[in-house]
Amino acid sequence: MNPNPMYSITCVPSADILELRTKILRPGQWPDIERYVQDDFETTYHFNARDETQTIGVATFIRHQPPQDFDIPIFLELGAIQLRGMAVHEDYRRCGVGAKIVNFATTFLVESGFSKNTLLWFNARQGAIPFYEALGFKCEGDFFNVPNIGPHKIMWRQLGHTS
Numbered sequence: 001m002n003p004n005p006m007y008s009i010t011c012v013p014s015a016d017i018l019e020l021r022t023k024i025l026r027p028g029q030w031p032d033i034e035r036y037v038q039d040d041f042e043t044t045y046h047f048n049a050r051d052e053t054q055t056i057g058v059a060t061f062i063r064h065q066p067p068q069d070f071d072i073p074i075f076l077e078l079g080a081i082q083l084r085g086m087a088v089h090e091d092y093r094r095c096g097v098g099a100k101i102v103n104f105a106t107t108f109l110v111e112s113g114f115s116k117n118t119l120l121w122f123n124a125r126q127g128a129i130p131f132y133e134a135l136g137f138k139c140e141g142d143f144f145n146v147p148n149i150g151p152h153k154i155m156w157r158q159l160g161h162t163s
């Protein structure tokens with residue numbers, strides 16, 4: 001762990017996040033890149049944290065409705081955003097990098113015109129649930145299995161929620 005990493009966070013093209021996304025979230029797959037259908041849509045936003053030498057954290061925000069049985073009726077008329085590809089380099093975890101990326105990105109999206117009440121949701125890996133809970137996200141429904149990865153739960157909050 002690097003206790004005081006110096007880094008900056010910016011909104012970037014997909015090319016700047018794909019390597020770390022793949023290496024952290026699909027390690028056995030590298031060098032085949034982990035891509036999402038929406039990666040290069042105009043309405044998709046990618047963020048990375050970079051220190052002077054490398055990318056140390058990434059996240060992607062996609063315009064995408066949650067599953068139809070998602071039981072949170074509020075906010076859906078505003079549309080919804082799915083967080084995907086949240087990953088921090090192993091050497092930089094528990095230093096606040098992941099939290100800063102989510103906070104930077106949600107502020108950026110609100111300043112770009114999304115309502116603070118827009119639903120922000122995602123499928124959370126079991127091991128990452130405490131991280132998301134620390135950022136004010138709530139679990140919805142039961143665990144479900146994602147093949148080759150493991151148990152997940154849907155989590156959500158308002159985009160502009162401040163923890």
Ligand SMILES: CC(C)(COP(=O)(O)OP(=O)(O)OC[C@H]1O[C@@H](n2cnc3c(N)ncnc32)[C@H](O)[C@@H]1OP(=O)(O)O)[C@@H](O)C(=O)NCCC(=O)NCCS
Binds near residue numbers: 086095096097125
């Ligand atoms: C989940 C992940 C993105 C968190 O990133 P991070 O930079 O380490 O998280 P932060 O340092 O910003 O953590 C913020 C807070 O979240 C909580 N938290 C983070 N990781 C945690 C963990 N493993 N266990 C318990 N709480 C945790 C803590 O409250 C932490 O604050 P603290 O360190 O002051 O106690 C990172 O561990 C990661 O990339 N994991 C592997 C990939 C992954 O699972 N991605 C999520 C896919 S859904």
